[in-house]
Amino acid sequence: MEELARLAGITVRTLRFYRERKLIPPPRREGRIAWYDDHHLARLRTISALLERGHTLNGIAELADAFDHGRDVGDLLGLGEPTEEIPVRLTPEELAARFEGEVTPENLAAAMDLGYLGTDGDEIVHISHRLLEVSSALVREGIPLGEVLRAGARVREHADALAELFADLILRHGREQDLQRLRPLARSVVEAELSLAMDRRSRKDAGRDRHPS
Template identity: 80%
Template sequence: MEELAKEAGITVRTLRFYRERGLIQPPRREGRIAWYDDHHLARLRTIAALLERGHTLNGIADLATAFESGRDVGDVLGLGAPTEEEPIRLTPQELADYFEGEVTPENLAAALDLGYLATDGDEIVHISRRLLEVSSALVREGVPLSEVLEVGRKVRAHADALADLFVETLQAHTAEGEVERLRPLAKSVVEAELSMAMDRRLRK
């Protein structure tokens, strides 16, 4: 414990307090010896970084609970990584920097539920760098992250329906295995229709 506290730049008393609050996992024990590892050190450094960004210990404890009960990256990527979207690995403090002041337990739980985020050890994996950057840009423009996630949930339902429509149509009229090659055509149709729909909506 003394060695871990020294590496993390905190006192043993603070480390004990964090353990009592459940902010770090218990050590691995062998008899009377308690072993801490790099995961404990990474968590302590994350706590320090979040405290510097204005998060409270209560808030960090809530985030840790949501983080540890979230979906594992293996569950999210279990059917294979996205063919076009690029996953991105983040530390908890890097995620907090993308959405300053908006990374709450509720928003984290919603993102985990949507499959946008997954956990992998001490890291967070976002399923799509593009979605992460767009979401962050919307938050910087003043849209609350909770609303961005709710819109994302609704868009997901429509996107699934569109994907079903295109896949069924292409599978019915093309040779086996051609759907993947023709997917850019489906994306172009959706982009053009969305653009025209935005025009109609804005004219109203």
């Protein structure tokens, strides 16, 4: 315990307090000897970093519980990593820094339920670099992370339906072997239609501004 406290830059008294609050998992015991490892040290450094960012101990305890019960990245990725998306590994404090003040237990649980985040030891893995960048950019623009995640869930439903539509189109014509090769065409269709839809929405909004009710 003394060695762990020294490496973490805290007092033994503080370490005991964290253990009593269940902020760190119990040590492995051999008789009267308690063994701590790198996992405990990483958790203590995360606690210190989150405290410096203004999180409370109660909030950190809730985050730790959500983190400990999150989906394992192996379960999240299934049989293999995404074919086009690039997963991103983050420490809990790096995640908190990307979404300043928005990494709450509720948002963390929602992101894990949605399949955006998984855990791998002391690291968090985001399923997609592009989605991570977009969601953090939206939060920087002042949109609450909870609303971004709820929008993501709705987009997921539409994306699944579009994937089914395109796959059925190809399979109906006996081109199963070409499903992966032709997926860029599906992406191009979706991107073009979304661009046109945003144009239509912009014109609709402009018309409302010219003719207020």
